[in-house]
Amino acid sequence: MTAPLGIQVVDKICCKCHxxxxxxxxxxxxxxxxxxxxxxxxxxxISIVQNVLHGxxxxxxxxxxxxxxxxxxxxxxxxxxMELEGALNYGYxxxxxxxxxxxxxxxxxxxxxxxxxxGMILSGITTVLFGLGRIWxxxxxxxxxxxxxxxxxxxxxxxxxxxxCVGNWFGNGHRGLLFGVWNSHTSVGNILGSLIAxxxxxxxxxxxxxxxxxxIIGLGILVFFFLVTDPxxxxxxxxxxxxxxxxxxxxMKPVFASSHTKRDVITTPEVVDDENYSxxxxxxxxxHNMDSLNAIPDxxxxxxxxxxxxxxxxxxxxxxxxxCLFQVKLVGYTLLYWLPMYIQNTAxxxxxxxxDLSTFFDIGGIVGGILAGIVSDYTGKSAxxxxxxxxxxxxxxxxxxxxxxxxLKNNIALLMLMGLLVNGPYALITTAVSADL
Numbered sequence: 001m002t003a004p005l006g007i008q009v010v011d012k013i014c015c016k017c018h019x020x021x022x023x024x025x026x027x028x029x030x031x032x033x034x035x036x037x038x039x040x041x042x043x044x045x046i047s048i049v050q051n052v053l054h055g056x057x058x059x060x061x062x063x064x065x066x067x068x069x070x071x072x073x074x075x076x077x078x079x080x081x082m083e084l085e086g087a088l089n090y091g092y093x094x095x096x097x098x099x100x101x102x103x104x105x106x107x108x109x110x111x112x113x114x115x116x117x118x119g120m121i122l123s124g125i126t127t128v129l130f131g132l133g134r135i136w137x138x139x140x141x142x143x144x145x146x147x148x149x150x151x152x153x154x155x156x157x158x159x160x161x162x163x164x165c166v167g168n169w170f171g172n173g174h175r176g177l178l179f180g181v182w183n184s185h186t187s188v189g190n191i192l193g194s195l196i197a198x199x200x201x202x203x204x205x206x207x208x209x210x211x212x213x214x215x216i217i218g219l220g221i222l223v224f225f226f227l228v229t230d231p232x233x234x235x236x237x238x239x240x241x242x243x244x245x246x247x248x249x250x251x252m253k254p255v256f257a258s259s260h261t262k263r264d265v266i267t268t269p270e271v272v273d274d275e276n277y278s279x280x281x282x283x284x285x286x287x288h289n290m291d292s293l294n295a296i297p298d299x300x301x302x303x304x305x306x307x308x309x310x311x312x313x314x315x316x317x318x319x320x321x322x323x324c325l326f327q328v329k330l331v332g333y334t335l336l337y338w339l340p341m342y343i344q345n346t347a348x349x350x351x352x353x354x355x356d357l358s359t360f361f362d363i364g365g366i367v368g369g370i371l372a373g374i375v376s377d378y379t380g381k382s383a384x385x386x387x388x389x390x391x392x393x394x395x396x397x398x399x400x401x402x403x404x405x406x407x408l409k410n411n412i413a414l415l416m417l418m419g420l421l422v423n424g425p426y427a428l429i430t431t432a433v434s435a436d437l
Contacts, residue, residue, distance in 0.1 A: 040189025099156030119157025120220030131209030180373025364419025369427030
């Protein structure tokens, strides 16, 4: 597999660098960070614009109509507007979930760069199309629902691709901290999406979608020419995957030379205790008694093909962490879509002010992801770290409801604490834990 066209040019410059591996790993970390930031940046505007699709427009400067809802956008100009807006969110999330299942299979069988690039470009197009609904004066619920469903499907290309790409480049040392910092792209994307959408939400909400859409399209084009999904494509050494701690003991894992189905695998000279060798680890290491760093013969390559859904469920911890992530996502996406509206309705801020204030939840989320990674690296107990933060996050939500709107300072402080506790487990499970599993 050759490197992308743009990287072939860059590589001629970097080949003179004595720390080529370090340069490329830093480059990939920053590039994938920007990619997933763009994904969240483009999915955030709907939660900001919901505040103006239906609202008391008489409060806007210069509004003279006797009808307080004259500037609402049909079909969201009726009393059931919250159900309609909820249907848009449901359509997006349902299609996103279905898309994630299939994209995970596709990403293991197709070049990651192609999947990620076209996924980003199509995500940008669907985002732009939602904003064009205002410019084209479209008032059909079916149009906006179709755009949201299509957006959910193409947005699902992001996470499987970026996390696989990063996993191809980085080994096992202090991954909790590394991934905790890297995973802040989710919160950074939400913050930028809120701020960008907030600029035009009260004047021309079409731009709240079009601008983020153009940003992710531009990055998608750069991905096609400049993303390197595997270190061997540019002559860099593969990361050291051996020595993972599984169940309190050291085990051996393979080093993959590429992301394709027919892969060469190199094992470390460490020998795993046959007596304690688990069925889950056998999914990763088909032959653990090799005495040298030889490639596995073609006859064994069938064992290295992408595993099925049922075999994935048999890996220890997959079901438990999946259920945990289900609960975290339930809270996270509820706040992603409805927090700005909640702030506006309970605290009386304008749509743009509510958008800005909601970003403090994501600022706390950045701190939470990094903190969870540090604690996990130091203690080696990712499950206990997730449990502690989840237990504390439940009462924090009730505290925010009761005391968040007493003052602006209270609102900001409690939003940051809530974001810290909710995003900590989310960041840890979706990055370091996922890579281990």
